[in-house]
Amino acid sequence: MDYLGVVLLVAVVAIAFVVIARSSVGQGRRARAEQARQLALATRAAEADVNGFGDEVSRLAVLADDDPAAADLYDLVTALHSRALESLREARQPDELCQVTEILEEGRWAAARLAARAAGEPMPSRRPPCFFNPGHGPSTRNVTWEHRSVPACAADAARVEAGADPYIRTVERDDMRVPYWEGGPAYAGWARGYYSSWRGNRLVADIALTKV
Numbered sequence: 555m556d557y558l559g560v561v562l563l564v565a566v567v568a569i570a571f572v573v574i575a576r577s578s579v580g581q582g583r584r585a586r587a588e589q590a591r592q593l594a595l596a597t598r599a600a601e602a603d604v605n606g607f608g609d610e611v612s613r614l615a616v617l618a619d620d621d622p623a624a625a626d627l628y629d630l631v632t633a634l635h636s637r638a639l640e641s642l643r644e645a646r647q648p649d650e651l652c653q654v655t656e657i658l659e660e661g662r663w664a665a666a667r668l669a670a671r672a673a674g675e676p677m678p679s680r681r682p683p684c685f686f687n688p689g690h691g692p693s694t695r696n697v698t699w700e701h702r703s704v705p706a707c708a709a710d711a712a713r714v715e716a717g718a719d720p721y722i723r724t725v726e727r728d729d730m731r732v733p734y735w736e737g738g739p740a741y742a743g744w745a746r747g748y749y750s751s752w753r754g755n756r757l758v759a760d761i762a763l764t765k766v
């Protein structure tokens with residue numbers, strides 16, 4: 555190879571390196587932007603749930619008066635609300651929102667026990683969150699919906715059994731509102747956290763077949 559050939563070869567190799575470096579920088583930037591977008595979407599969903607739980611905590615405050623056992627439950631509920639808020643603030647990846655919803659699931663269960671105690675009703679058995687919207691809190695029974703057995707809150711179970719549509723939680727995806735199980739990877743951690751204590755349980759066996 556003559557001198558000119560060597561110079562040309564070096565130039566081609568150098569240009570190739572610049573092109574590769576630029577495209578990998580671009581890919582890294584795009585991946586970070588996509589992750590930030592997904593985190594913002596999932597944070598919005600988790601924030602709505604933490605706020606909904608906060609409203610419930612405020613309503614429960616009066617129930618804890620003059621009953622030490624109820625007061626203990628109320629302390630647990632408020633501690634779990636604080637932990638959920640903290641986890642929400644600390645989440646840096648969309649998947650980390652699973653910690654928030656796992657705490658919320660436990661919190662809603664403690665809140666249901668407190669409400670039952672205050673009403674003088676028997677303690678409810680622990681059940682997975684309502685499939686149609688885990689933010690509704692613990693389910694009361696399973697219902698058949700679209701050929702699946704899914705846990706449902708009392709209100710959604712009554713709607714489904716009456717032939718009406720349940721109140722399905724929708725989320726934002728590509729500027730549209732879709733059921734959360736069609737929300738894509740942004741919401742995977744958020745949804746998974748609600749059911750992480752129920753993995754392998756027969757009550758949620760049919761849910762595992764969906765894309766939650």
Ligand SMILES: [Zn+2]
Pocket residue numbers: 684685686687690706707708709710
């Ligand atoms: Zn429900």
